Structures are given as C-alpha cells and as structure tokens.
Amino acid sequence: MLRNLAAWALAFVLVLSFAWPSMTASAEDGTFKLVVDGVEVEGYEQPFMTQGKVLIPVDNVFQEAGFNVTKEAPGKLNVTNTYLTLDFDIADQQISVNGKATNEVFPRTLRNYGNYITSDFLDSLVGFDVTVSEDEKTVNVTTNRVQDIDAFLEKMMAADLQSYEAKMTLDQSMEADSEELSMSMLMDMDMSVTTDPVGLHMTQKMSMNMGEETEELTTEAYFTADGFFQSDGEQWMKFPAELLQASMTQADPVAQLQLVKAFMKGIHVFEYDDVYIITQTITNEEFKSMMGEALALFSGMLPEGIGSIVTETEGAVEDEVEVEEATDEEAAATEEEGVVDAYLEDGEVEFDMGSILEMLDINIEKYFVVTVVDKATLFPQSTSGTTIIKMSMDGETIKIKQLIDGVYSKFNEVKAIKIPAEIIEKAVELDLSGEL
Numbered sequence: 001m002l003r004n005l006a007a008w009a010l011a012f013v014l015v016l017s018f019a020w021p022s023m024t025a026s027a028e029d030g031t032f033k034l035v036v037d038g039v040e041v042e043g044y045e046q047p048f049m050t051q052g053k054v055l056i057p058v059d060n061v062f063q064e065a066g067f068n069v070t071k072e073a074p075g076k077l078n079v080t081n082t083y084l085t086l087d088f089d090i091a092d093q094q095i096s097v098n099g100k101a102t103n104e105v106f107p108r109t110l111r112n113y114g115n116y117i118t119s120d121f122l123d124s125l126v127g128f129d130v131t132v133s134e135d136e137k138t139v140n141v142t143t144n145r146v147q148d149i150d151a152f153l154e155k156m157m158a159a160d161l162q163s164y165e166a167k168m169t170l171d172q173s174m175e176a177d178s179e180e181l182s183m184s185m186l187m188d189m190d191m192s193v194t195t196d197p198v199g200l201h202m203t204q205k206m207s208m209n210m211g212e213e214t215e216e217l218t219t220e221a222y223f224t225a226d227g228f229f230q231s232d233g234e235q236w237m238k239f240p241a242e243l244l245q246a247s248m249t250q251a252d253p254v255a256q257l258q259l260v261k262a263f264m265k266g267i268h269v270f271e272y273d274d275v276y277i278i279t280q281t282i283t284n285e286e287f288k289s290m291m292g293e294a295l296a297l298f299s300g301m302l303p304e305g306i307g308s309i310v311t312e313t314e315g316a317v318e319d320e321v322e323v324e325e326a327t328d329e330e331a332a333a334t335e336e337e338g339v340v341d342a343y344l345e346d347g348e349v350e351f352d353m354g355s356i357l358e359m360l361d362i363n364i365e366k367y368f369v370v371t372v373v374d375k376a377t378l379f380p381q382s383t384s385g386t387t388i389i390k391m392s393m394d395g396e397t398i399k400i401k402q403l404i405d406g407v408y409s410k411f412n413e414v415k416a417i418k419i420p421a422e423i424i425e426k427a428v429e430l431d432l433s434g435e436l
Helices: 003-028 059-063 121-124 150-158 241-250 253-262 285-300 327-335 351-359 420-425
Strands: 033-036 048-050 055-057 070-074 076-080 085-089 094-097 100-105 116-118 128-132 138-144 163-174 183-195 198-210 211-226 227-231 235-239 268-269 276-283 306-311 348-352 359-374 380-393 397-409
Touching: 033 059, 055 121, 055 138, 059 070, 059 076, 116 121, 121 128, 150 268, 163 359, 227 420, 235 420, 285 359
Parallel strands: 033 138
Antiparallel strands: 048 055, 055 116, 070 076, 076 085, 085 094, 094 100, 128 138, 163 183, 163 397, 183 198, 198 211, 211 227, 227 235, 268 276, 276 359, 306 348, 359 380, 380 397
16 A cells, blocks of 8 residues: 555656646746737737747737738648748748748747747748837737828829739639539630720630530720720620710729728738738628728719619519519518619619628638739739638528739830721620610
C-alpha cells in the first residue's frame, strides 16, 4: 500500500514539475486590447504576452486590416491583399511571405485554439507598424491604409484618363437544386474605351455549358454619341435613343462619382511605394445598403418606363386568376410578398428592381475584389476577384460563383471610336417598350 502511494506521489510531483513552467507563464501572461487603425477589435481571441513576447491573433488583425482571410485546409491559412500575401502552415511550422519562407515559427501557440504571430513579426511586414502602450494594456497596429476614402476616389476620378484598352475574363458557375438550372460560363472580353468623347468598342466570346449542351457565342458592340449597336454574329441591332441618353447621363463625371461611391461599401485602400491596392469585401448588410443606394441613383438616371420590368401574367397568379379579376385581398397579399408592384390594364405585371431584390434571399458567402492602381498616374492596372453568392426563391436555391481577372493597357493611346457606316445603315432598331 505504501509503495503504491509513493508511486502515485512521485507521479503527481512529476506532473506538477511539467505543469509548473506553464502555470508560471500563465500567471505572468497579460492580456491586451487589440486596436487596428484606431478601431478596437472585439472577439474571444485577444493579444497576450508569454515568455517576453506579445502574440497577436492572425485572423482578427488581418480581417480588421482589410485583408482576405482564407482557411484553405486544416492547419493552413492564407491572408492577402494581393500585394502582400502570407501563407501559414502548421504542419511545416512555417510562414511564407509572398511565396518565400521565413524563419518565423508557426504556430506560436494554440491558446484559445487560435492562430497567433508575434508583434515583432507583424511589425516587420510592409505596411504594418506595431506598438504596445506604456501601461502594457493595448497593442496598437497601424496600417498603410488611406483614411479618407472619399477624397481618394475623387482624386482618382479626376485623373487624366482619356482612353484605354482592357482585357477581361469572367469564369462563372451556377449550382442549383435542379440540375437543369446548373450551368457554367466562360467569357472573354476585349474593350477599347474613350472618355472624351465617350465611346466603347467591345468584342465578347462566350462559352456556356448547361448539362450536356454547350453553346458558343461571339458578340460585338459599339457605343458612341451616334448610338448603341450590338451584333450577335448575324444581325446588327440598334438600341433605343432613350437607353443611349441614360448611358450618357451615367458617363457624366458627377453621376459616375455618385455611382462609384454607392458601390464602395467595404472598401480599403492600401498605399505602397508604387501602387495603391484597393480591396473590397462586402457583408450581406453592406450589399443591401449598396444596392439600395445604387438603385436610387439608377432610377434617377433612367428615362421613364425603363426602370422596371413588365412581364405577362399568365401563370403568375395562383390558380390562373386573371389580373383584371384579382380581388383586393389577392392583390394586397401579392404586394406584401414583394412580388408585384402594380397590375397593368392589359394582363401584365410590373416589377421594379427593388421588389425583385426583396424577393431573393441573398447571402454573400464570399466577396473579395482587388484593383491595382498606378500611384503616379492613378490609372487602373488590373482587377481580380472572387464572389460566391447564394440566393433562394420559392424553395429553389442557387449558388453563383464568379472569378474575374482583367488588365488595362494603352492609356491615352486609343483613337476616337467611330461606328462603321454600314453598321448604322443595316442595323435593325429595337423597340423595348413592351420588353422591359
């Protein structure tokens, strides 16, 4: 009995001996507040000190700093704004910066099951400055982000950009509960653009797959003061003058700036030696606010009758009730659901875009778009991004994933865009009064 008791006592002492350094460290550990560019970052994970080093939670600091944070696989983490990219790998115990391995050990700790880095390492990264308050209660992280976004946008919009060329690729997939609605699409666009006078020439190649069917389409379009013309490869069509006037209104610098600002939710602008990096991440709340502001601007720019969609009502009302015979209760119920804004006299229903957005249960799973801007000229160099959006309506769920990649070139080198005379002569003019 005594021998067993001695054995257990020895075991207990050994356990205490291993635990003691950890317990001592815990007693000495101090927890800090995390403040990034003057904003306190809330959350379960907070900076703390251990063995003379201040450790900072990776996810919290980079998300607040405007970076895209992605957990690519168990034990792997990626943060980026495209100019600065860090890869964290627990298995290799390593951190790579822009593809180059560092001597920094990762993870520093698994406290709170979070990922932490030292304040010294964060301070060594371009665009980050880290200080600890004198009372050792706050970790202040200062980044190279532009603070006055509106002033930056106004300055960027005022840049002397008179013309340019752009190449864009859009890779889009749509997954639906019904296989027949699932599809994938790859689109390549080549554009020449002038701003004074306003002009656009675009060619577009599209490949679309739906189930076992594949469709390829090449289109071409011109947009100048002479009109808006588009070809499907066989026939040139001319869009109504009202649509051209609306587009010209949107080209007005003041209107453009208002529209740009409406879409600038979740924007961060990073300043480096040679470029500005503009990132955008959007939450569901920001998306709704952004669309509301944008729709208000669009409705003010569009001519009367073009801000809504009119469609036949056949089959739109339960039990095929004719619109003319719909009761007040049925009309009120339909409006309450946000489906119909107005009943028209000849069996048509008018939908405005605001109502359509309310109908859709939209969830932004991921939205991260990056634009690189030359610091000297304020001209855009490239755009890239990933968006994943899920929407539901009438029990049907659709997930749309988009990958966009584009580059800009030939700044102020594009000559005035002119629509060939034969296109103007042969184009068939569309009447959209009954189609919008």
